Amino acid sequence: MxxxxxxxxxxxxxxxxxxxxxxxxxxxxxxxxxxxxxxxxxxxxxxxxxxxxxxxxxxxxxxxxxxxxxxxxxxxxxxxxxxxxxxxxxxxxxxxxxxxxxxxxxxxxxxxxxxxxxxxxxxxxxxxxxxxxxxxxxxxxxxxxxxxxxxxxxxxxxxxxxxxxxxxxxxxxxxxxxxxxxxxESKATSLVSGVQADIKAAAAKHPAFAKASAVTATPYEGIFVFGSQDPRSRVLTDLGFTLPADLDKVIGDEFGANISKERTDLLDTGAIVWIVSDTAKDEAKLHKDALYADLKVARQNREVFIKETSDYGNAVSFVTVLSLPYMLDRLVPQLAAAVDGDPATKVPAPTA
Missing domain, CATH: 3.40.50.1980 (Nitrogenase molybdenum iron protein domain)
Incomplete structure (x- = not known):
């Protein structure tokens, strides 16, 4: 920064x-x-x-x-x-x-x-x-x-x-x-209302979102978790998800922070969105960590892996009035698969 x-x-x-x-x-x-x-x-x-x-x-x-x-x-x-x-x-x-x-x-x-x-x-x-x-x-x-x-x-x-x-x-x-x-101002208000309507429609179509918790993280210098004031987290809450109860207490007044091994429990949510440099390699590395691999979110295939350098990954981090529709088209189906209640369901890669 x-x-x-x-x-x-x-x-x-x-x-x-x-x-x-x-x-x-x-x-x-x-x-x-x-x-x-x-x-x-x-x-x-x-x-x-x-x-x-x-x-x-x-x-x-x-x-x-x-x-x-x-x-x-x-x-x-x-x-x-x-x-x-x-x-x-x-x-x-x-x-x-x-x-x-x-x-x-x-x-x-x-x-x-x-x-x-x-x-x-x-x-x-x-x-x-x-x-x-x-x-x-x-x-x-x-x-x-x-x-x-x-x-x-x-x-x-x-x-x-x-x-x-x-x-x-x-x-x-x-x-x-x-x-x-x-x-x-009037045009800005109209633009915001349009995208908010898209988000509300996605939430209404997937009521399971409102019954689940979720968090966004990245394996940066250990595990970096994004707090409630980060735009990526707000996308999850706007879709109906709740964030871990102690998240902001651990992060403080920053947009995110690295967490200690002792707070790996913050990741054990209904769904976790991972922003990674290499989807296959980073998933394998995370699952080699005994603490993380033992979490239900990992054992039950409730993980969404997004390559940070892809257009989709960049849109996830941008979170703007223009990038959100592009992102939602890809993220919502992945989150729906993560919280469908079936551990056998593998979260699919985005179709485009």
Missing amino acids: PGSLRGTRLAAALVSVLMLFVTVAACGSSGSADAGSAKPGASDRTWPVTITHKYGSTTIKAEPRRIVTVGLTDQDSVLALGKVPVGTTEWLGGYKGAIGPWAAGKAAGAATPTVLKDTGTGPQTEKIAALRPDLILAVYGGLTKAQYTTLSKFAPVVAQPKEYNDYGVPWQKQTEIIGKALGL
Whole structure:
């Protein structure tokens, strides 16, 4: 996750970036006529608009035309709302423009966004400045106060909401915040309602979900379990599943954490979703662990294994208004097989 800039290096970098920003600004801006600019659309509000977040509030004075997404999945909400960012931040998949296959059609006909990377020291500030943004979105993210202050020199910045953990904003709230920032609140509300209806329909079709517990985990440096504020966990609870009672007590106020061998019991749920690098190898390795192999969830074939580097795996981690329908088409049948009450049922691989 992004780190913070420190000491004199921050000061020097800031001076350099400010000089760069002045230079590119002096070259002029053609607004929405620039290649890759967000297309102007009908706004359903009068500007300016003010949005509160972890570091206070940000006022956006006019309809944004050059949007940069620093939040790791924020591009999906922007695309769903009919605009194309000039810059996106790469997280998973290595996709062109950092746009996953579930969202690619939304960018058709527009210039491919410039892809920014987070190398562990925070957003690529100079590259962001060079894109001449008029809005920087960092909703699904973990900006530090220093990073927020630096980016705010170039454009209004909407940071992560304060009422959730960093990287813990629900997809519904993410979509609504970005809809408000773009002046498209009504459309955002409609999009959220549509996907929520799909989730409710899936839950109604599979009443066994509401009678089972579930958890999402990954074999990272032992076993890493995702807590209730992680978007992946919220998908399970939205479908009707309950999470282990002690989950957040063990994890604390983070989106997830590694658990000790003594808390392997947290995995003994009605179904477990494993996000793994290699489905066959990781399943075999897990089943060699005597503690895990003895759990009912393992003995009764209630495991869903998802390859993290696949498009499906990336969609599972994205959890956005655009990736959710793509994910649900694959995940729901697997969860249904896991909780069908028959230990002989092997959870199938997704059909597409």
